[in-house]
Every structure is written in C-alpha cells, then in structure tokens.
Amino acid sequence: MTQKIYYDTPYLKHFNAKIKEIKFIDGKYHVLLDSTAFYPEGGGQPCDTGYINKLKVNYVYEKDGEIYHVMDEKLVDEKVNGEINFEKRFDYMQQHSGEHILSAAFHQILGTNNTSFHLGDDYVSIDIDTQDIDDAKIKSVEELANDIIATDLPIKSYVVDNLDRYEITLRKKINIDGPIRVVQIGNFDFSGCCGIHVQNTCEVENIKILKYEKNKTGTRIYFICGNRVFNDYNNKLKFASDISRLFECKQEDVLNKAKTQMDTIKDLNKQIRTLKEKFIKMNSIELLKECDSNILNIVFEDESFEDVQLYNKEFMDTDNLIIILSSKLDNKILLNYSGVYNINCGNLFKENICQFDGKGGGSPKIAQGTFKNTENLIKFNDFLVEYIKESIL
Template identity: 40%
Template sequence: MTDKLYYENQFLEEWQSEVKDIIQEKDKFLIVLASTAFFPGGGGQPADKGYIDDIEVIDVFEKDNIIYHVTNKKPKNNVVKCKLDFCKRFYYMQQHAGEHLLSAVLYKLYNTSNDGFHMGDDYVTIDNSITNMTEEMVKEVEEMANEYIYKDLPITSYFVQHNDLENLELRKECKVKENIRIVEIEGVDRIACCGTHVLSTGQIGLIKIIKTEKYKGMTRIYFKCGKKALEDYGNKHKIITNLSKHYALVEDEIVDRVKNDSNEIKRLLKEIKELKGAIASHTVDDIIRNDNSHIIIIDFSNKDFEEIQIINNEILKRGEYITILVSEKDNRILFSNNSTPTLHCGKIFKENLWRFNGKGGGNEKSAQAAFKDKEDMFKFKNYLIGLLKEYK
C-alpha cells in the first residue's frame, strides 16, 4: 500500500521516497513508491505529472491501493527525489474545488444534481439536471458562487465509515463502501470525493460560466476557475480593446455597430447574388445562342464554383441538357443531366472518381468533385466527355 501524501498535504511539491518495486511492461516502467504526492486521477480529475529524479512521469494510476507511476525509463536509485508539476496540480485543485462550489450553488438554488464532470486543460464541464438554464439563472449562480469565494470559507477533507454517512447530509449519495473521503466547504457543501482541492474558497479565485448547452435532457455547463478564468478575461478584454480601436468606438457601442455591419453585409450579399444571377442569365443566353447541342461543356478560367453552379441552374431551366462545367479557379467540376434517364451522374462519380484522385459525389441528376491537381481534373473531364459519345 502506498502512503498517499496528497491527502496529508495537497500543496506538497517535492519529497523523497524509497522505490518499493519496478515492473516493466513492454517499453514502459511502472514504479511503486513507498510514499507519493502524485494523485493517480479519479472523481473527474486527471492524474498528476512531474518527475522521479530526472525521469518524466507520464501517467499515474491506482490499483488495489497501490499507486503506479508510469515512465519511459527505469530509475537508478533506490531512494528518489520526486517533484510534482505543481502548476498543473494547482490548476486541478482550483477547478475541482470550483466544481464542488458551483454544483452546491445549483443544488441550493434549483435542487439539481450532476451526472457528469469533465476537467480539461482549457475548461471544465458539468452535466447538470437543470433543463432550461436562462441567462438570468447563470448570473444568479455566478454571483452566489463568487460570494462564497469572497468569504474565503475553509475546505476540509476527512475519512469516515460507511455507517456514518446517514448523519452527514451529503449533497449526493455516496456509492463507495470503504475508504470514504468527504470534502466539505464549511456551511455550503459536503460530498464524497477522492480528488485534491484548495484549502479555502478564496483560493478558487473566481468562477466564470463560459456557456451552457442542452445535453441529453440536461444542461452542460462550461466554466473556468481561478487563473484560467483570469486568462479568459484577459483574452476577451484584448479582443474588445482591438475592436474598440478598429471601430473608434467605446466598448458599449461595439455590439450595435457589429449588428449594423452584419445587416449591411447580408444586404450586400443578397444584392451580389442577384447580380450574379443576372450575369449568369446573360452568360447562358450567349451559350445557348452559340451551341445548339444538348450537351454543354465549358471551362471557366475566372469563375468560382458558386458562379458556375448558378450558370448551370440557369441552363437547366432553359431545357433538357447534359452539362460538364469546370471551375479552373477552384479546381472543381460540375456534372448535371436532366435529359437522359439512363445517365446517373452520382453513380459515375462514385465508381470512377477515385481513379483521378478526386473527391466528391452526387445524385442521379447532378454530381460535383474537387481536385488538388488540375491535370487530374482535366483527365476526369475528358473521361466524362468520352462517356457522353453515346448520348450525342
């Protein structure tokens, strides 16, 4: 059994320990120490990282009360110096304690519970049973959680027996039968948890909910605590400052300006689309005037794929045609047919496109493909032209 120093002193960064065992598994070594401050992961919290002597600890896990430290090298010494990546550990402690506090506030205000907890490197999520979380509710939760942070309430942990649980009024039922560890925020929350946490709510620093979204009948809440929340604020402040300089406006005026610009862009895009349609109509007039065939094959050197789609739709409105239109600008081909029932555009692409290094597909009436290489595109175009000889 490994002596778990992370429960005795969660702020311990360096220590020495005797190596009790080394197990080699393929190219990895599982090192067992007499005592460790490396948390092996659990309760939604990832495992710690750090070093044993100068050897990097790439993973930590626990099995049968023994903690295994995974490395790529075998330590030479029987007594080793261990060093925790404490920046990462403190991040985990802030986020985990923040999760307890945020969940306790949700329980206090709305009598909801969590059914999922994920701690990533950039943000933390909880899946909460609340079904429709409004902006007003987010604000209420944030304000109460941060009020508890300002009060700097003690966060303590202790082990209890299973028969003691009924007297503890836990926020969530404990399913563990032995080695039950309780984490308590004084006067706010009490729950069974195996993770590491800061020593008081003040050390959480700040809780900020980033966004919420519906998830499997619940609400997934994204949030950041402490240093990560400060970094997030700094990044967003930088964006707002740059926008303010760009528009030469004070911060409160930016949203209205962006909305106005967005509406103007939509209006202009609609106008451009209408103009492209008019141009396409004139282009098709010329095409049909100069080509009496029901098979139309054209290479466009200066038109993008969207433009040739508009042209193609206009051609098909005018009558029954087979078309092969090429956008050299985008290296894409459009193949359409509204005249010959036996010609299946999508099937031809599916069966043959791979031989020309193209990617695409379609249905019976129309298919499209993109190519990295113009030579492949034109080879495929010539292949299609060969297929159409029987339809002339």
C-alpha cells in the same frame, strides 16, 4: 500500499521516497515508490506531472492501492526526490474545489444533482439532472457560489467508516462499502470525493459560468475558477481592445459599429450577386454561340461551383443540350440533360465516379460530384465527354 502523501500535505512541492519496483511496459518505465506526493488520475481530477530525480513524470495512475509513475527514462538510484508541477496541481485544486461549491449551489437553489464532472485544461463542466434552466437561474447560482467563496469557509477532507455515526449527510448518495473520504466545505457542503482540494474557499478566488446547454435529459454547465477566470478576463479584454481599434471606436460602441458594417456587407453582397447574375446571363449567350455540338463542356478555372450552377440555369432550357460543367476552384462537376438521348445522369455518376476517387449522384436528369483533387476532376470530366459521345453516336 503506497503512502499517499498528497492527502495529508496537498501543498507539498518536493518529497523524498524509495523505489520499491520498476516495470517496463510498452516502452515506458512504471515506477512504484514507497510514498508519493503525485496525485494519480481519479475522481474526475487529472493526475499530477513533474519530475523524479530531474527525470520527467508523464502520467500517474493507481492500481490495487499502489501508485505508478510513468516515465520515459529509467531511474538508477534507490532513493529519489520528487518534484510536483505545483502550478498545474494548484489549478486542478482550484477547479475541483470550485466544482464542489458550484454543484452545491445548484443543489441548494434548484434541488439538482450533479451526474458527471469533467476537469479539462481549458474549462470544467458538470452535468445536472434538469433542463429547467435559464439565464436568471444561472445568475442566482453563480452569485451564491461566489458568495460562499468570499465567506472563507474551511475545506477539509477526512475518512469515515460510518456516515450515520458521524451524523453526516452527503449532498449526493454514493454506493461504497467501507470507509468513505468526505470533503467538507464549512457546513455548506459534504461530498464523497477522492480528489485533493484547496484549504479554504477563498483560495478558489472566483467562479465564472461560461455557458450552458441541454445534454440528453439534463443540462451541461461550462465554467472556470480562480486563475483561469483572470486569464480569461485578460484575453477577452485584449480581444475587445483589438476590435475597438479595428473599428476605430470606443469599446462600448463596437456592437453598433459591427451591426452597421454587417448591414453594409449584406447590401454589397446583394449588389455583387445581382451583377454576377447579369454577367453570367450575358456570358452564357457567348458560350452557347461557341458550342459547335450538342455537348456543352466547360471547365471553369476560377468560378465557384455556385457560379457553375448559375450558368447551368442559363443553359438548361436549350433543347437537347448535354451540359457538363466543372469548377476547378471547388473540384466539383455537374451533368445536366433532359433530351431525347438515353442518358441517366444519376446512374452514370453512381456507376463510375468511385473509379476517379470521387463522390456524388443525382436524378436521371441532373447529377453532381466532388473530388479530392483537380486531377481526378478533369479525368472524370473527360470520361463523361467520351462516354456520352460514344452513347449518342
């Protein structure tokens, strides 16, 4: 089996090894070394990336105790030099160690168990087996986790063949026959884990819970650790600074300024709505005067479908008028009729709109449809006009 250097020396950035085998699978080279510092994906922790003899390693996985390095280019030398992307490696170590600390803090304060763990490039999440969570409890857990970090407890990993013999009680029971790899954080937490970690809690630096939400029968907690907290703080500080400049006020006055602006916008929108309704009411009178048949067909160029519906309200009380209105802006159409002719609006849409790559339907008196492009909207509009003309003749 591959010698797993990453367990003994997780801070190693460069290493030497020999190629044991190269497999060509699906256009990629799967390289097996006699030893490696590349951590394979597993235990919730993503794999390392980096280079072997200056050629890029895209993915690393373990199969039957062997570690395979997936590469685009073929290695030609038997002896190779590996280089880990240590910035990424250390980030994962910070996040994974932080996850152990935070999960243990939840367990200590709330008695919860961690049911799943996800380590992504933007955030980390855990699922805990309770929905009895509020802001005060989150604050208490976060404070305990950061207190543990500041205590500078050692983090060590080791393999035991029998937990009882070593008098070790894991925070969460695991069903594994044989040796178990234990990650110990001082006397604060003991967990079974195959990941790699920092060597003391101070290296996690800090933990910040971003949000929490109910998830099935538990709660999902989103958080970040270490350098990600620093980067997140800088990004949000810049955002706050940009917003305060936009509002031309101090950062502490931004919220009140935004509320005032929102109230102003709401008032202006009400005024615009009132004026629009008045305009549509007046304009619809003129449009009705221009209609010389019992089919009112208007294709609006710039009006939204919401405006089209307002026009329809003005037209629909006209006796025996067949209304076909379209919005090029939204690629939507409306058919409205409640007169004496045998026209079922909903069935007409249901039976024909698919031929024009559209979707829609409705009731016997009114139907609506939407299209991916204006060309099909116009074709369906013309189809309705011709079909209805033929039906009422």
